[in-house]
Amino acid sequence: MLREDIERLEQNGITRVAMTRIGDPAVIPLWFGEGDRVTPDFIRVAAKQALDExxxxxxxxxxxxxxxxxxxxxxxxxxxxxxxxxxxxxxxxxxxxxxxxxxxxxxxxxxxxxxxxxxxxxxxxxxxxxxxxxxxxxxxxxxxxxxxxxxxxxxxxxxxxxxxxxxxxxxxxxxxxxxxxxxxxxxxxxxxxxxxxxxxxxxxxxxxxxxxxxxxxxxxxxxxxxxxxxxxxxxxxxxxxxxxxxxxxxxxxxxxxxxxxxxxxxxxxxxxxxxxxxxxGEDVVAELRAEYQAGRACVMEVLGSHPLLELAEPEGAFYAFPRVPGLASSLDFVRGVLAEENVGLAPGYTFGPGNEAYFRLCYAQSGERLAEALRRIVRYLERQAGAIGAR
Ligand SMILES: Cc1ncc(COP(=O)(O)O)c(C=O)c1O
The missing domain is CATH 3.40.640.10 (Type I PLP-dependent aspartate aminotransferase-like (Major domain))
Known part of the structure; x- marks a missing residue:
């Protein structure tokens, strides 16, 4: 009954992984493109006022x-x-x-x-x-x-x-x-x-x-x-x-x-x-930018020079997209990190052809949570180095 091309559409790899553990408090979620900050107060007030008006x-x-x-x-x-x-x-x-x-x-x-x-x-x-x-x-x-x-x-x-x-x-x-x-x-x-x-x-x-x-x-x-x-x-x-x-x-x-x-x-x-x-909103933009800049620095410090990864410093947005040389399945990798280390990542394959050796993380999370997530990713990576063929 459905149009064939619609029937063939698959769920994207981000939600495919995230839906298995979404909302689980044990997981540090770096899979979606958002931070952990609630929308600033003055914007919420404007919406409430508009409803009242x-x-x-x-x-x-x-x-x-x-x-x-x-x-x-x-x-x-x-x-x-x-x-x-x-x-x-x-x-x-x-x-x-x-x-x-x-x-x-x-x-x-x-x-x-x-x-x-x-x-x-x-x-x-x-x-x-x-x-x-x-x-x-x-x-x-x-x-x-x-x-x-x-x-x-x-x-x-x-x-x-x-x-x-x-x-x-x-x-x-x-x-x-x-x-x-x-x-x-x-x-x-x-x-x-x-x-x-x-x-x-x-x-x-x-x-x-x-x-x-x-x-x-x-x-x-x-x-x-x-x-x-x-x-x-x-x-x-x-x-x-x-x-x-x-x-x-x-x-x-x-x-x-x-x-x-x-x-x-x-x-x-x-x-x-x-x-x-x-x-x-200009102050909000500036505050968020400062937070993301700190997040990027934290990512580069931990992953940027890691011998099992390739990662150039991202110039904009709030993602890192490292390559794990030798990795054959980005989906297996992020599922492994999720199961063993409780960190939510997005698999590279979902970002178009040629990305099986990559994963994406969003660094818009506040300081300590991000640092902890990065420690866990590295721990998994080092444990798996032999199995994924990384050199
Ligand atoms: C490249 C790109 N375009 C568009 C969007 C959608 O943004 P919105 O929340 O406004 O729909 C996103 C969200 O992640 C995005 O990464």
Missing amino acids: GYTFYGHMRGRAELRAAIKAYLDRLYRIDIDPDRITVPGSSMLAVTMAAQMTLTSGLHGLIVSPHWPNIDRAYRVTGASYDCVRQRWDARRGWYLDLDDVRAALRPETRALFVNTPCNPTGWVMRADEQRALLALCRERGIVIIADEVYHRTVFDGDAAPSFLEIAADDDPLIVINGFSKAFAMTGWRLGWMVTPPAFVEQMAVLSECFNTSAPSFIQRAGIAALEH
Whole structure:
């Protein structure tokens, strides 16, 4: 009864492992992309106040005008640009924006590209469109860390390629794309009529400056570009389900039509909380960044020079994606760490092809818990060194 391609979709490897022990207090969970901090008080107060004031009705399909104005002001301030607020749409989560962007650009018979390693929900969203897709792998070397070679993108293009998904700062590798690389990629996609879907949800989680370079800083209004962003990561609002996207003006009318088929915009009172986050959240962003920076330092100290691992310092986002040379099954590895050491990790295989020797951990956990989790991972790794063939 189900569409065949939907029936074939598998659960992603993160939830596949996590669902076996989710909520177990014995486990230190580094598997999901979130920290252990509750959303700041002033944002929760704004939501409660909005409920009391009666923000319980449908709003504009592309989001409340006052929230879109606040997003415009935030983007203008951050990147020194002047975005047309009409280009902004507010779906209920960045994940929904990923789905909408895929649906807007791809369908059966067309082809998409994903810069990989990548968050698994991205390829699920691509698959649901019925299009075919390929991954363009970021390269790695010990000196440069992760980077994208534009020739690899060129080599993967087909006449029917219509969309290229790039997530920077990147989950899981921590790669941050530079402005000159963004310019070159945009020029290529402009020339070939390909829409760049730029997922910038980790834009504030960089440790060198206030925000990662954004495609919005280098693109013209009518360039083939959809930028996805949201509130989850920068403001510790993962459970709220609020995101935004910026599209060319030519897409705007259909964005409203498409929004109606999804969630007809995000919940009204949550949109009011989003305004509070954008207008008063800079201290939160700075505090979270400092915490994540300490987490990254802790990871690098313990895993960065461990002889059984390869890991370059992540430049952004809050993940480490180490390689265990010789590891044949990332799933067996993370299941072993979970069973024997009570630490929740994500298996590399779920982040696209070529990642069986990797695992991902989220270092957004507060100090001592993270340090303890890292000690346990190392203990398991050293115990298993012979069995996994690591040298
Ligand atoms: C790359 C990337 N894009 C999008 C999302 C979704 O964020 P949201 O919570 O706003 O749906 C995530 C969440 O982990 C992510 O890692």
